[in-house]
Amino acid sequence: MLITVRNKGSKLCGLTYYPVLRFDEMQWAPQPFEASKPQAVVSLSPGETAYAGVLLSAADGSGDGGTTGRKLAVGFHGATPNSDGGPSALPSLPAGGVYYDSSLAVTYWQQSMDDALTY
Numbered sequence: 001m002l003i004t005v006r007n008k009g010s011k012l013c014g015l016t017y018y019p020v021l022r023f024d025e026m027q028w029a030p031q032p033f034e035a036s037k038p039q040a041v042v043s044l045s046p047g048e049t050a051y052a053g054v055l056l057s058a059a060d061g062s063g064d065g066g067t068t069g070r071k072l073a074v075g076f077h078g079a080t081p082n083s084d085g086g087p088s089a090l091p092s093l094p095a096g097g098v099y100y101d102s103s104l105a106v107t108y109w110q111q112s113m114d115d116a117l118t119y
Contacts (some may be wrong), residue, residue, distance in 0.1 A: 001054040001098065002116060003074060005089070005109075007044035012111040016085065017077040019052050023069030023100060036107035048061040051116035053107040058102040063101030070097040071111045089090075 007013040018032040033055075042050045057063050072093055076085030110116040 001112065003054060003057055003091070003106075004049055004077040004113075005034050005051075005074075006049045007046050010046055012046075013044045015050050015076070016079060016107040017060065017081060020075035020077065020088075021054065021104070022073045022075065022088075023067075023098070024071050026069075030104040030106050034089050036110070036115075036119050038108055038110065042109040042111055044067055051110050051113045053110075053116040053119050054105060055105045056098060057118065058101065058103040063103035067100060068097040068099050068100035069093065072098070088119075098107055 005015070008028060011086055018036075020029050022086065036053075044050055071090070071091065073088040073090055075088045078085040105119075106114060107116050107119050
């Protein structure tokens with residue numbers, strides 16, 4: 001899955017770390033692919049976009065506890081890990097929801113869609 005964010009404001013916006021994903025009422029947050037950590041904070045000028053890739057389940061079926069998420073909240077880190085980066089986004093999911101399991105993981109924010117989808 002690909003998460004796309006756009007700076008709709010009038011000032012430069014910095015995306016630190018990675019998105020904090022919460023499907024429905026899940027009690028854990030997926031960990032990031034450390035290899036996807038960029039050299040610098042992703043900065044977006046007004047109108048620019050950034051991306052994060054999401055691995056929903058293991059291709060080999062090795063993930064546990066598979067379920068279908070019907071709602072998603074995408075949280076943002078502030079300047080330090082686990083600090084508040086503002087209100088969460090609530091994107092729409094397909095009508096049937098999105099299947100995920102214990103292998104759920106996310107990339108750090110990326111300037112490029114191709115980089116986000118590499119992992």
